[in-house]
Each structure stands twice: as structure tokens, then as C-alpha cells.
Amino acid sequence: METKKNPLALAAFIVGVVAVFVPIIGIIPGIVAVVLGIIALRSGTLEKNDKVFAIVGTVTGGIAVLLLPLLAVSFFTIDSGVSTASLVSVDNVSDLLEYYEEGSEVMVVESID
Secondary structure, three states: OOEOOOHHHHHHHHHHHHHHHOOHHHHHHHHHHHHHHHHHHHHHEEEEOOOOOHHHHHHHHHHHHHHHHHHHHHHHHHOOOOOOOOOOOOOHHHHHHHHHOOOOOOOOOOOOO
């Protein structure tokens, strides 16, 4: 059987790699890479390099489609542990309790006069 070059295989590879390494746009190119890779693989006999390109494009596109949304969700939901506290001066205990009841983090520091 005669092997043939398939530009879709190379396109799947390029788009799949871009989808993984540029996560801002990863989902749409990931889907495109999977589709191009599957079309290239089903088109018949491919040269060895083209078959590798099609497989790698399909796999990297699939990784982008499946994992990048999970990474995005975890990026926005995981608490980094960094607290953004503000320094507030209070003159009496009732003001201090008011800040505490609002849900603000309160740390009592004695003043040195």
C-alpha cells in the first residue's frame, strides 16, 4: 500500500501543541486538534511522521479540552492563603466588635503611648 502525506496531521499537531501551551485559548484549538487528528488518522495510510503528528495532535488536543478547564477552575477557587488585611484604628471596644461582626479579620495590637 502506498503511503501519502496528509497536511491535516501536521495541522492537528501544531494546533494541539498550541492548545496545551497557550491555555488562554486552549479549549477551542483543542477541539480543532482532536477533529483534525481523527480525520487525518481515518483518511487511510499515512507516512510514519504524519501518523505520529496526527496521534500527538489528537492527544494534546484532548488534554487541552479535558484538563485546561479543571486547571482554570482550580486556579480561581484555591485559596492562596494570602490575607489582605487593612489597618484600622479604633478608639473603643464597640468599634472593634463592629469590624469583627462584619467578617473582617481582627488582630488586636496594643498601642504604646
